[in-house]
Amino acid sequence: MHATALAPEQLRLTISPASLGFASTAELHDQSLPWIGQERAEAAAHFGLALEHPNYNLFVLGELGSGRVSLLLQAMRQAAAQRAVPPDLCYLHHFDQPERPRALRLPAGQGRVLRQGMEQFARTLQGDIPKRLDGADFRSESERIDKAYQAQEAQAFAALDALAESLHFRLTREEGHMVFTLLGAQGEPLTEDEARALTREQRAAIDAAEQRLRAEIARFLDAMRPLERQRDEAFAQLRRQVVRPLIDHALQEVRSSLRKQIKDTMKIGKWLDRVRQQVLDRLDLFTPAQAGDEGGEERKAQLETLLARCHVNLVVDNADLTSAPVLTEDNPQLRSLFGSIDYQADDDAVSADVSSIHAGSLLKAHGGFLLLHLRDLLGNEGLWERMRRFLRCGRLQIEEGASAHGAVVGAALQPEAVDVDVKLVLIGSVEEYYALQEGDPEVAQRFRVKVDFAESFSASAASRHASSVFIARACQRFGLPHFGADAVARVIEQTHREADDQARQSALFGHTEALVIEAAALCRARGASMVAAQDVQAALQARTERHNYPEQRLHESIADGERLLALHGAHVGQINALTQIDLGDYRFGFPVRITARTYAGQEGLINIEREVEMSGPIHDKGVLILHSYLTALFGHLAPLALNASIVFEQEYSGVEGDSASCAELYALLSSLSGLPLAQGIAVTGALNQHGEVLPVGGINEKIEGWFKTCEAAGLNGTQGALIPARNQRHLMLEPRIVEAVRQGRFHLWSVSHVAEGIALLTGQPPGIHTDGRPAEPDSVAARAALQLRAYRRACQAAAHARARPGPRLRSFTNPQDPMA
Structure with a gap:
C-alpha cells in the first residue's frame, strides 16, 4: 500500500x-441564452408557470448569484406571452352606501374608455346644463310658472290685506316676514301717547283683532306652502324636461363607447342609471349664479362633490399591455402589495372618497405573475399574516384604516373585495423553504411547484x-x-x-x-x-x-516565528494539518500543527479542544471515529491501557470539521510507535471506522495555503501535501503550484487508506492490513503494539502495587480501642 x-x-x-x-x-x-446547467429547474418553472390551477404557485430555491431571479423573470415573460391581457379594474362610487365603493372589471382598455367618457360627461354637464337653464325658452316658461304663482299669492295676500285694514292694521312684507302695525283714527300708525290714552275696553278689542289677524296670517302661509311646492316642482320638472335629453345623450355616448360583451354589463348599467338620477335630482346646482347670490359658493362645492361621485377611479389600467403582466415587488409593504387608501386630514378629521383608492401589486398582477422574496415578507409580521389570508381565500380587499393617519373618521372606506388570479413566484433559500414546510404547512401547500436551482x-x-x-x-x-x-x-x-x-x-x-x-x-x-x-x-x-489581508497576517506570523511550525525534518507525535478559514467573502487555507502524547493509563483518548469546549460537533465526531478505529486496530490487545491527548497547537478560535482526523491518527501512531513524521508533508483527510480516507472540502485552498507557507520559507523539493484520493477530481490549483510540481520543487500524494499515508510520512511499512494479516516486525503497527503492551504491563504493575497490604498501625495509648 x-x-x-x-x-x-x-x-x-x-x-x-x-x-x-x-x-x-x-x-x-x-x-x-439557455438555462445553463439548470435543466431540472427549467422544467419545473415552465411546468408551474403554465399550470392554471390554484395553489400551484412557485417556490424557487437557490443560492444568490445562481440566476434564479433573472431566469425566472425570463420564464415568466415567456409564459405571460401565451396568456391574454387581463381586464382593467375600476372603483365606482356607491350612491346607497358611500363607504363601500363598487369594484368593476372591464376588458383591457375599456376602463380608460369609461373613465374618459365620464370625464367628458362631467364636462358636458358643467358646460351645457347652465346654458340650457339660461336659454330663452327655459326663462320664458320659468317666468310663466313664477307669474302664475305670483298671481295666486297676490290674490290671497290682497284678501289678507283687506282683512288687516278692516281690523285697523297695516300689513307689510319685510325680508320674507309678515309685519303689521296698529293704525289710529286718522289711518296713521298709533303713537305712544295715543296708545297710553286707550281705555281698557279699546285695548281688549285691539288684542282680539290682533289675534284674529295672526290666525289669518298663519292660514295664509299654510295656503302658500303647497303653492310654493307646486311652483318648485314645476321648476324642477321644467329643468328635467329641458336637461334630460342632454343627460341621456351624454350617457348614451358613454354606453356606446363600451364593448357590448362585458361581463359586468348589468353592474355598469345600474351605476349609470344611478348617475343619471343623481344629476336629475340636483339640477338646481347647475343654475347659473346670480349677482349677490350668497349661496353660490356652497352650491359650487356641492356641485363638485356630485361630479366627483361620477368619477371612475381606474386603479388597474392594462390598455398598454400586449400579454399578461409580469411584476416584481422588491420592497413589499402593506400599501404597495395590497393597495392603499389616501385619507385627507381636515380639522382633526379625515375623509376619503372613491378617488382615494390605489391598487397594489397583487391587483396589478391579476391574470399574470408576481415575483417576491420570502425574506422580505417574513420581515414584516403584519404583511405575512395578510399574505396568508390572501392565499387562503384568493380575494383581496383594500382595507387600510383611517386610524393609521392619526385622526378620527366617521366611517372608513371598505372597497368591494375582488377575486385575484395571480401566479406567485416566491424566492427563498433551501433553509427558508424547509422552515416554511415545517412551520407553516398551510402556506407551503399553496406553493406546490418547487424550482430547485443547482449550485x-x-x-x-x-x-x-x-x-x-x-x-x-x-x-x-x-x-x-x-x-x-x-x-x-x-x-x-x-x-x-x-x-x-x-x-x-x-x-x-x-x-x-x-x-x-x-x-x-x-x-x-x-x-x-x-x-x-x-x-x-x-x-x-x-x-x-x-x-486576503487576514491570510497575509497569519502567514506573516509564521515567518516571524510567532506560530511554531516545522517545515523540515521529522518529529515524533507532531504533524502539520491543513485547515480552511472561511470569512464569508473570502476563504483560504492555513496549516496548523497537531501534536499527540501517549502514556500508560486507563482514561483513553482525550480531545483537548473538546475538553475546553473549543471544538464543534463534527470535529468531536471525527475524534470519536478515530478512537473507534484505533481500538479496532489494536483490538487483540484489549483492553487498551492507554492515556492519549490530541491538541491543535496555537489555535484559539475553535475547531470544527473532521478533515483533520487522519492527521490526528498519524500523530497518535507516531507517538505510540516512536517513529517520527516528515514535517514537510502536510495532511488533510477525514477517517471512517475502517481506516478509509474520505474526501474533504476546500481542498484547493488548503493546498495553496501550505504551498505559500513552504514557498515563503524556501521550497527544497521534499515538501508537499497528502490528500484523499477521492479529492483528486476536485483539484483546480493555481498554475504556479502546477509548475512547481512539474519542476519537482513541490509534491502532491493521494491515499485511499490511512496505511498508505503513515507509510509515506514515516518511511516504514504500515503493518496495517485490511485482510487481517498480522503486522510485519518493525512496522508502524507492530511498534505501536509493543508500546501498548508495555503500557499494559506498567498499569498492571501499578495495580499490584496498590493492592499489596502494608504494615498496620496500632495504638498503644488505648489498648482497649477496638480500632487498634
Whole structure:
C-alpha cells in the first residue's frame, strides 16, 4: 500500500481556447441564452408557470448569484406571452352606501374608455346644463310658472290685506316676514301717547283683532306652502324636461363607447342609471349664479362633490399591455402589495372618497405573475399574516384604516373585495423553504411547484458553449469589450475552481458576471480592445488582494516565528494539518500543527479542544471515529491501557470539521510507535471506522495555503501535501503550484487508506492490513503494539502495587480501642 504521487496534469483542468470554436465572443451575440446547467429547474418553472390551477404557485430555491431571479423573470415573460391581457379594474362610487365603493372589471382598455367618457360627461354637464337653464325658452316658461304663482299669492295676500285694514292694521312684507302695525283714527300708525290714552275696553278689542289677524296670517302661509311646492316642482320638472335629453345623450355616448360583451354589463348599467338620477335630482346646482347670490359658493362645492361621485377611479389600467403582466415587488409593504387608501386630514378629521383608492401589486398582477422574496415578507409580521389570508381565500380587499393617519373618521372606506388570479413566484433559500414546510404547512401547500436551482452542474462541450454565450451577452448588456477565446477559457476554468471540481462547473453565474466586468475594466485600463486571459488572471489576483489581508497576517506570523511550525525534518507525535478559514467573502487555507502524547493509563483518548469546549460537533465526531478505529486496530490487545491527548497547537478560535482526523491518527501512531513524521508533508483527510480516507472540502485552498507557507520559507523539493484520493477530481490549483510540481520543487500524494499515508510520512511499512494479516516486525503497527503492551504491563504493575497490604498501625495509648 503506497501513496500515489500526482502528476502535474492531474492538478488542474486546462481548457484549450481552440476547443471553444470561436475567436471572440463577438461571434456569439446573436445566440439565445439557455438555462445553463439548470435543466431540472427549467422544467419545473415552465411546468408551474403554465399550470392554471390554484395553489400551484412557485417556490424557487437557490443560492444568490445562481440566476434564479433573472431566469425566472425570463420564464415568466415567456409564459405571460401565451396568456391574454387581463381586464382593467375600476372603483365606482356607491350612491346607497358611500363607504363601500363598487369594484368593476372591464376588458383591457375599456376602463380608460369609461373613465374618459365620464370625464367628458362631467364636462358636458358643467358646460351645457347652465346654458340650457339660461336659454330663452327655459326663462320664458320659468317666468310663466313664477307669474302664475305670483298671481295666486297676490290674490290671497290682497284678501289678507283687506282683512288687516278692516281690523285697523297695516300689513307689510319685510325680508320674507309678515309685519303689521296698529293704525289710529286718522289711518296713521298709533303713537305712544295715543296708545297710553286707550281705555281698557279699546285695548281688549285691539288684542282680539290682533289675534284674529295672526290666525289669518298663519292660514295664509299654510295656503302658500303647497303653492310654493307646486311652483318648485314645476321648476324642477321644467329643468328635467329641458336637461334630460342632454343627460341621456351624454350617457348614451358613454354606453356606446363600451364593448357590448362585458361581463359586468348589468353592474355598469345600474351605476349609470344611478348617475343619471343623481344629476336629475340636483339640477338646481347647475343654475347659473346670480349677482349677490350668497349661496353660490356652497352650491359650487356641492356641485363638485356630485361630479366627483361620477368619477371612475381606474386603479388597474392594462390598455398598454400586449400579454399578461409580469411584476416584481422588491420592497413589499402593506400599501404597495395590497393597495392603499389616501385619507385627507381636515380639522382633526379625515375623509376619503372613491378617488382615494390605489391598487397594489397583487391587483396589478391579476391574470399574470408576481415575483417576491420570502425574506422580505417574513420581515414584516403584519404583511405575512395578510399574505396568508390572501392565499387562503384568493380575494383581496383594500382595507387600510383611517386610524393609521392619526385622526378620527366617521366611517372608513371598505372597497368591494375582488377575486385575484395571480401566479406567485416566491424566492427563498433551501433553509427558508424547509422552515416554511415545517412551520407553516398551510402556506407551503399553496406553493406546490418547487424550482430547485443547482449550485453546480456537469461540464460538457455544450455547457462551455453556453457559458461562452453568457459572457458574450454580459459584454453586450454592459457595453464591455469582447473576450478572446483564451479569456473565455480562463473564465470557464474559474467556474470549475468555484465548484472545486474538474468535471463540474459552478452555477453561480453572478460571480462569473462580476469577473467579466472586472476583467474588462483591466483590459480597458491597459488600452486593449479585447479581453485576454491575462486580464482575467489579473482580475482574480486583484480580487484576492482586496480580501486576503487576514491570510497575509497569519502567514506573516509564521515567518516571524510567532506560530511554531516545522517545515523540515521529522518529529515524533507532531504533524502539520491543513485547515480552511472561511470569512464569508473570502476563504483560504492555513496549516496548523497537531501534536499527540501517549502514556500508560486507563482514561483513553482525550480531545483537548473538546475538553475546553473549543471544538464543534463534527470535529468531536471525527475524534470519536478515530478512537473507534484505533481500538479496532489494536483490538487483540484489549483492553487498551492507554492515556492519549490530541491538541491543535496555537489555535484559539475553535475547531470544527473532521478533515483533520487522519492527521490526528498519524500523530497518535507516531507517538505510540516512536517513529517520527516528515514535517514537510502536510495532511488533510477525514477517517471512517475502517481506516478509509474520505474526501474533504476546500481542498484547493488548503493546498495553496501550505504551498505559500513552504514557498515563503524556501521550497527544497521534499515538501508537499497528502490528500484523499477521492479529492483528486476536485483539484483546480493555481498554475504556479502546477509548475512547481512539474519542476519537482513541490509534491502532491493521494491515499485511499490511512496505511498508505503513515507509510509515506514515516518511511516504514504500515503493518496495517485490511485482510487481517498480522503486522510485519518493525512496522508502524507492530511498534505501536509493543508500546501498548508495555503500557499494559506498567498499569498492571501499578495495580499490584496498590493492592499489596502494608504494615498496620496500632495504638498503644488505648489498648482497649477496638480500632487498634
